[in-house]
Amino acid sequence: MKVYKAHIIYTKQRERFEVLENGYIAVDEGRVQGIAAQREDLGCPNAEVVDFGNKLLIPAMNDMHVHAPQFHNQGIAMDLELLPWLENYTFPEETKFSNIDYAERIYRRFVYQLWKMGTMRAVTFATIHTESTRRLMELFKQAGMGAYVGKVAMNRNCPEALQEPVEEAVSGMLSLIEAYNNPQDLVRPIITPRFIPSCTPELLRACADIAQRYNLPVQSHLSENLGEIELVRQLEPDSDGYGDAYMRYGLFGQTPTIMAHCVWSDEKERLLMKEQGVLVAHCPTSNLNVASGMAPIRTYLNDGINVGLGSDVSGGHDISIFRMMVYAIQISKMHYQRNHALPFLSLSEAFWMATKAGGTFFGKVGSFEKGYDFDALVIDDNTLHPDEYTTLQRLERFIYIGDDRQIAHRFCQGKEIVLDSKQWE
Amino acid sequence: MKVYKAHIIYTKQRERFEVLENGYIAVDEGRVQGIAAQREDLGCPNAEVVDFGNKLLIPAMNDMHVHAPQFHNQGIAMDLELLPWLENYTFPEETKFSNIDYAERIYRRFVYQLWKMGTMRAVTFATIHTESTRRLMELFKQAGMGAYVGKVAMNRNCPEALQEPVEEAVSGMLSLIEAYNNPQDLVRPIITPRFIPSCTPELLRACADIAQRYNLPVQSHLSENLGEIELVRQLEPDSDGYGDAYMRYGLFGQTPTIMAHCVWSDEKERLLMKEQGVLVAHCPTSNLNVASGMAPIRTYLNDGINVGLGSDVSGGHDISIFRMMVYAIQISKMHYQRNHALPFLSLSEAFWMATKAGGTFFGKVGSFEKGYDFDALVIDDNTLHPDEYTTLQRLERFIYIGDDRQIAHRFCQGKEIVLDSKQWE
Numbered sequence: 001m002k003v004y005k006a007h008i009i010y011t012k013q014r015e016r017f018e019v020l021e022n023g024y025i026a027v028d029e030g031r032v033q034g035i036a037a038q039r040e041d042l043g044c045p046n047a048e049v050v051d052f053g054n055k056l057l058i059p060a061m062n063d064m065h066v067h068a069p070q071f072h073n074q075g076i077a078m079d080l081e082l083l084p085w086l087e088n089y090t091f092p093e094e095t096k097f098s099n100i101d102y103a104e105r106i107y108r109r110f111v112y113q114l115w116k117m118g119t120m121r122a123v124t125f126a127t128i129h130t131e132s133t134r135r136l137m138e139l140f141k142q143a144g145m146g147a148y149v150g151k152v153a154m155n156r157n158c159p160e161a162l163q164e165p166v167e168e169a170v171s172g173m174l175s176l177i178e179a180y181n182n183p184q185d186l187v188r189p190i191i192t193p194r195f196i197p198s199c200t201p202e203l204l205r206a207c208a209d210i211a212q213r214y215n216l217p218v219q220s221h222l223s224e225n226l227g228e229i230e231l232v233r234q235l236e237p238d239s240d241g242y243g244d245a246y247m248r249y250g251l252f253g254q255t256p257t258i259m260a261h262c263v264w265s266d267e268k269e270r271l272l273m274k275e276q277g278v279l280v281a282h283c284p285t286s287n288l289n290v291a292s293g294m295a296p297i298r299t300y301l302n303d304g305i306n307v308g309l310g311s312d313v314s315g316g317h318d319i320s321i322f323r324m325m326v327y328a329i330q331i332s333k334m335h336y337q338r339n340h341a342l343p344f345l346s347l348s349e350a351f352w353m354a355t356k357a358g359g360t361f362f363g364k365v366g367s368f369e370k371g372y373d374f375d376a377l378v379i380d381d382n383t384l385h386p387d388e389y390t391t392l393q394r395l396e397r398f399i400y401i402g403d404d405r406q407i408a409h410r411f412c413q414g415k416e417i418v419l420d421s422k423q424w425e
Numbered sequence: 426m427k428v429y430k431a432h433i434i435y436t437k438q439r440e441r442f443e444v445l446e447n448g449y450i451a452v453d454e455g456r457v458q459g460i461a462a463q464r465e466d467l468g469c470p471n472a473e474v475v476d477f478g479n480k481l482l483i484p485a486m487n488d489m490h491v492h493a494p495q496f497h498n499q500g501i502a503m504d505l506e507l508l509p510w511l512e513n514y515t516f517p518e519e520t521k522f523s524n525i526d527y528a529e530r531i532y533r534r535f536v537y538q539l540w541k542m543g544t545m546r547a548v549t550f551a552t553i554h555t556e557s558t559r560r561l562m563e564l565f566k567q568a569g570m571g572a573y574v575g576k577v578a579m580n581r582n583c584p585e586a587l588q589e590p591v592e593e594a595v596s597g598m599l600s601l602i603e604a605y606n607n608p609q610d611l612v613r614p615i616i617t618p619r620f621i622p623s624c625t626p627e628l629l630r631a632c633a634d635i636a637q638r639y640n641l642p643v644q645s646h647l648s649e650n651l652g653e654i655e656l657v658r659q660l661e662p663d664s665d666g667y668g669d670a671y672m673r674y675g676l677f678g679q680t681p682t683i684m685a686h687c688v689w690s691d692e693k694e695r696l697l698m699k700e701q702g703v704l705v706a707h708c709p710t711s712n713l714n715v716a717s718g719m720a721p722i723r724t725y726l727n728d729g730i731n732v733g734l735g736s737d738v739s740g741g742h743d744i745s746i747f748r749m750m751v752y753a754i755q756i757s758k759m760h761y762q763r764n765h766a767l768p769f770l771s772l773s774e775a776f777w778m779a780t781k782a783g784g785t786f787f788g789k790v791g792s793f794e795k796g797y798d799f800d801a802l803v804i805d806d807n808t809l810h811p812d813e814y815t816t817l818q819r820l821e822r823f824i825y826i827g828d829d830r831q832i833a834h835r836f837c838q839g840k841e842i843v844l845d846s847k848q849w850e
Contacts (some may be wrong), residue, residue: 072813074822074826075821075824075826076814076818076821076822076825077824078754078821079522079771079772081758081762109810179465186622210481216488244447285755286758288753288755288756288758290760291758291759291762292762292770293759293762294759317751317825317826318826326742329503330710330713330714331713332758333506333713333714333716334713334716334718334719337506337716337717337718343538344505344716347503347504358653375809383850388497389501394499396500396501396503396556397499397500397501399500400499400500400501400503400743401500401743402500403828425808
């Protein structure tokens with residue numbers, strides 16, 4: 001048992017922050033055992049106290065949608081919208097991951113950058129390449145960070161080098177499932193059909209079969225771009241929309257499901273998402289960069305749909321989930337500007353999406369309530385003049401204008417994670 | 426005469442970058458004397474060569490709209506739109522600048538942050554307080570950086586403590602003009618009526634008189650928010666719109682004029698801006714944060730209107746003009762998404778706005794063409810794996826994912842500017 005003392009901030013519910021100035025949190029076996037304003041209320045008088053002084057202690061970030069093999073393209077190739085962007089930049093880069101040495105090099109940097117920015121859990125796409133994907137899973141394990149990693153299923157409308165026959169796709173998935181499908185582990189497989197345009201019906205059905213057989217979660221892309229939606233309509237003429245197409249294949253909430261983007265989901269699709277418990281990975285930066293549009297997140301929340309945040313590197317250029325909070329709020333303000341009946345997101349709502357809402361996908365993650373995994377960041381904002389601001393303003397300033405330089409410690413499931421840039425970058 | 430060697434990138438025209446890998450630039454008396462791909466083509470064989478090796482050399486940033494006295498609010502108070510935001514956060518903060526010691530403390534930090542982010546020239550609002558404004562001008566001088574600094578004129582629709590009688594406003598302006606109106610200097614006054622809602626007609630006329638008498642530039646706010654526009658319509662019923670109201674007072678291009686925001690300027694207003702040579706300070710981050718809207722910059726460029734970039738701290742939370750380029754491109758993509766006849770901004774266009782387009786306001790600033798002031802940044806992107814990218818991709822990555830840690834040297838008018846954080850922060 002250890003007790004950490006700091007100015008503790010987290011969100012139990014999205015409407016407001018819980019703030020414990022000079023509060024205490026007891027951690028044992030990776031989990032929060034208690035949290036209290038007074039030391040004596042914790043009920044573990046003999047536990048060692050680690051005092052973080054004037055620093056802030058907050059839950060770590062969860063990135064609900066990110067493409068590890070696009071990491072080398074981070075910050076470049078911003079001159080096309082989604083479909084030509086995939087064809088010209090993304091697919092060519094992903095073909096390189098047939099080479100495990102290349103994968104190792106890029107994936108190492110990728111895991112390091114997640115760590116650096118305070119993201120302790122990520123739901124990532126890899127590529128079709130089974131052994132490179134395994135390497136990524138090993139790197140997450142080595143780092144001690146949490147991840148769902150998806151070997152990508154795709155077999156049409158992409159370069160031949162990225163098309164994998166269904167049987168090979170299935171045997172690759174099964175090989176990773178055999179090695180990693182342990183519910184206790186921090187690093188686990190996720191079934192990952194890229195999106196309907198790049199998967200034949202046979203492949204989509206195979207993905208659904210495996211997900212249901214092994215009770216594994218599913219991730220994919222949904223209603224990101226109007227051209228993409230039209231393409232899906234042509235490919236799936238019998239379906240009642242894009243979400244319904246996934247639904248018919250068994251990939252829409254039959255097991256826990258994340259759908260990235262959902263910029264253009266209509267009322268019918270949103271209703272299906274709500275009924276099926278689909279989690280939206282909102283990727284505001286990416287949606288701007290590849291000119292997709294602005295997802296109406298207030299509408300999703302009003303509908304009772306769960307929403308987390310995703311960096312979507314490299315459609316998104318920024319891997320910091322703190323920056324995603326800022327962008328999510330900004331985009332919600334553009335919806336509000338047009339329609340004042342849609343209040344823009346508050347900081348606590350954005351924070352909740354980045355921590356507790358996304359965290360539900362990993363178990364009890366993203367809060368400091370009793371029983372939650374202790375995934376945490378210690379924020380040292382001494383360069384941001386902390387004494388001149390309230391505790392919540394200090395958090396707001398760190399989110400808006402801070403960066404990795406203020407992240408002093410990072411914990412995942414109770415363990416402090418320290419990565420050496422020389423080995424990882 | 427000095428010669429600098431590096432990978433040189435700049436924009437002569439907005440459509441494309443000029444790139445000289447291992448190029449040379451000759452600087453004397455603060456100005457570019459020549460630029461060439463080969464050393465011998467410079468024609469100054471005896472000049473000392475400073476070799477920046479594999480680093481990038483680019484023009485420094487120009488911030489065309491920023492509020493120095495709002496710097497303490499940077500990164501907080503993001504929960505209101507423009508008019509209540511002014512009332513609840515901004516005006517109360519600005520009243521503190523009656524205290525010169527407070528002003529000194531905040532202005533010092535402000536100048537330091539501009540420097541840190543590579544902004545060598547800024548067009549700033551101060552407050553109504555003459556002596557605090559003088560202090561800000563002195564700090565810019567002390568730093569060796571370029572600035573237009575505006576003592577703000579306002580006398581209605583704001584707290585009494587921020588209302589200055591017209592005669593006092595005039596005598597304050599004249600006192601600063603007397604001290605600083607030297608066209609050779611880097612730090613100069615600019616006539617700064619806050620915006621029509623906060624100035625009586627008498628005050629607006631007085632501002633125009635002074636601007637024209639001393640041939641001084643003017644800055645103000647224009648068509649930022651729909652509520653504000655409606656308020657101006659009520660206050661100026663005889664005018665044919667917001668821009669026309671400034672025009673009638675003599676504050677719209679009669680001398681060089683910057684108007685910040687211009688989110689909602691209609692065709693008539695844009696035509697007037699074009700005719701009067703008004704420069705738009707586009708502040709994309711601020712426009713999102715205070716829920717104003719998205720300025721249609723492609724339309725302005727198509728109309729032949731000059732556009733620079735502004736951080737607009739603290740409506741904008743980010744003082745980096747590099748980040749403004751990213752936001753400007755992203756917002757233009759949302760216009761493009763709705764109307765493909767409005768191509769989104771390219772990186773060279775955003776860079777041109779941040780350098781040469783804004784720089785026109787300071788003289789020959791923002792390019793490396795012969796005769797331009799040598800305002801420059803040396804970018805050391807060694808942590809961003811430069812060897813794996815083209816020179817232009819390196820610049821793009823620095824803009825999208827870099828920060829002050831990559832800015833190795835900063836020059837303003839030929840002089841390297843080095844500020845010590847201990848003295849300034």
